[in-house]
Amino acid sequence: MQRTARDHVPDWDAGLYLKYADERTRPARDLLAQVPITAADLVYDLGCGPGNSTNLVAARFPHAEVIGIDSSPAMLEEARRALPRISFEMADLATWRPPRPANLLFSNAALQWVPEHLQVLRALVETLPSGGILAMQVPDNLAEPSQVLIREIAAGGAWAERLKHAEGARQIIPAPNVYYDLLHPLCQRIDLWHTIYHHVQAGAPAIVEWMTGTALRPHLARLDMAERQAFLAAYEERIAAAYPALADGRVIHPFPRLFLIAVKA
Amino acid sequence: MQRTARDHVPDWDAGLYLKYADERTRPARDLLAQVPITAADLVYDLGCGPGNSTNLVAARFPHAEVIGIDSSPAMLEEARRALPRISFEMADLATWRPPRPANLLFSNAALQWVPEHLQVLRALVETLPSGGILAMQVPDNLAEPSQVLIREIAAGGAWAERLKHAEGARQIIPAPNVYYDLLHPLCQRIDLWHTIYHHVQAGAPAIVEWMTGTALRPHLARLDMAERQAFLAAYEERIAAAYPALADGRVIHPFPRLFLIAVKA
Numbered sequence: 001m002q003r004t005a006r007d008h009v010p011d012w013d014a015g016l017y018l019k020y021a022d023e024r025t026r027p028a029r030d031l032l033a034q035v036p037i038t039a040a041d042l043v044y045d046l047g048c049g050p051g052n053s054t055n056l057v058a059a060r061f062p063h064a065e066v067i068g069i070d071s072s073p074a075m076l077e078e079a080r081r082a083l084p085r086i087s088f089e090m091a092d093l094a095t096w097r098p099p100r101p102a103n104l105l106f107s108n109a110a111l112q113w114v115p116e117h118l119q120v121l122r123a124l125v126e127t128l129p130s131g132g133i134l135a136m137q138v139p140d141n142l143a144e145p146s147q148v149l150i151r152e153i154a155a156g157g158a159w160a161e162r163l164k165h166a167e168g169a170r171q172i173i174p175a176p177n178v179y180y181d182l183l184h185p186l187c188q189r190i191d192l193w194h195t196i197y198h199h200v201q202a203g204a205p206a207i208v209e210w211m212t213g214t215a216l217r218p219h220l221a222r223l224d225m226a227e228r229q230a231f232l233a234a235y236e237e238r239i240a241a242a243y244p245a246l247a248d249g250r251v252i253h254p255f256p257r258l259f260l261i262a263v264k265a
Numbered sequence: 266m267q268r269t270a271r272d273h274v275p276d277w278d279a280g281l282y283l284k285y286a287d288e289r290t291r292p293a294r295d296l297l298a299q300v301p302i303t304a305a306d307l308v309y310d311l312g313c314g315p316g317n318s319t320n321l322v323a324a325r326f327p328h329a330e331v332i333g334i335d336s337s338p339a340m341l342e343e344a345r346r347a348l349p350r351i352s353f354e355m356a357d358l359a360t361w362r363p364p365r366p367a368n369l370l371f372s373n374a375a376l377q378w379v380p381e382h383l384q385v386l387r388a389l390v391e392t393l394p395s396g397g398i399l400a401m402q403v404p405d406n407l408a409e410p411s412q413v414l415i416r417e418i419a420a421g422g423a424w425a426e427r428l429k430h431a432e433g434a435r436q437i438i439p440a441p442n443v444y445y446d447l448l449h450p451l452c453q454r455i456d457l458w459h460t461i462y463h464h465v466q467a468g469a470p471a472i473v474e475w476m477t478g479t480a481l482r483p484h485l486a487r488l489d490m491a492e493r494q495a496f497l498a499a500y501e502e503r504i505a506a507a508y509p510a511l512a513d514g515r516v517i518h519p520f521p522r523l524f525l526i527a528v529k530a
Binding site: 176177184190194196244 | 295298441442445446449455457458459460461462463465509511512513517519
């Protein structure tokens, strides 16, 4: 989880975030499955949150020193509680660089919160030894109804002025060719793919709750209690219309994510 | 690989198909990685082609009887040569049903060639024992430029009448909710996702060659030699315009695929 100076949001709610732990851990597993090394001495988990991804990484590399990095005290506290044998350190990914060259820089669902994340990515790859790996996953869902509706409701209310800056917290994810052109000169191999997870959720309220735990945080933080209720009511109504019910009453919530594996030359 | 009575195409070129074996095997690996069982007695690989996927399945279930099914004599010959210890049988997936209940029906990049594949899918799931699994991957790329351009060039030439029926060989892949609503009544769990693989290829000619090995087969089979050359020249020109070059002159060829895992109730 990454908080920056630009993003005036209260700390993360680790409990709400973990409520969808299975769905949120699947992308980390899928990313890790494509990491093309079988052993490592030093691995960093960048934006480790409550430690779900760090736990996976540590299981995959049992002989490696694995260190989780995050900027959220609440998330770090949860991670240390859950995984007492792993080190966790507080830092801002915008400026953090590995103090020692790592075999793997792993980052699951974090770099979308880091300003100028392309430059950060390039700087991180530059620190890798030859054969070292950067493995990144970021949500790439700004064009999904779940995100478009946030922007529309934000722009259409008395809160429009205050919410204008909530948008900026989340970086726009460029097309895969941008990552390729940025990193290929430094790398022997670049692997890029998108996965759209078709999460089956109980209904529109479950989608709203999911979004409340992540994308809606910068918006809700800028609203008072009554405004939050009004915002969420409008959002749930439009979510219900945008995501039609399945035959059994549940609803599919498609969630696109971009994956990148870069192997240093 | 599946050939049907409706699809008057010469047999598959296993060598051309295998030229992109790494890229074509990745989806089978990704599908297998999500199959939620660790042991099996009997597994069928439906549309096994030259056996790449069958080999993966057999490695994952070393104690299982693994049987590959395909309708192409050329593919079966290649599969038997490559994997002499695995059984391969010729059959048409449109009508084939497992003679004994299987723990896993695995099908990588085959069911898109089977007419009425939704009914076939349902019938296959019905044969599964409780806890048995159907795992399917199909290309879902009919809206990609690589496919749209085939249809446009087919419709725009003197060959239009003859190529009208080439389209029909390939089934349209409906949205995920259709698979969910079809199979959920029979299942304890349905898992659906799309992955878009951003293959980096040498240039437009490599994309054309890739498509020649699969999607273009029904079209090329209906053309004489001069027409084939004219079709492919027009196609390559428009592919080059539709897939812009990367900084290093290569090109990204995005390839969307739908994945389904159904666990019988």
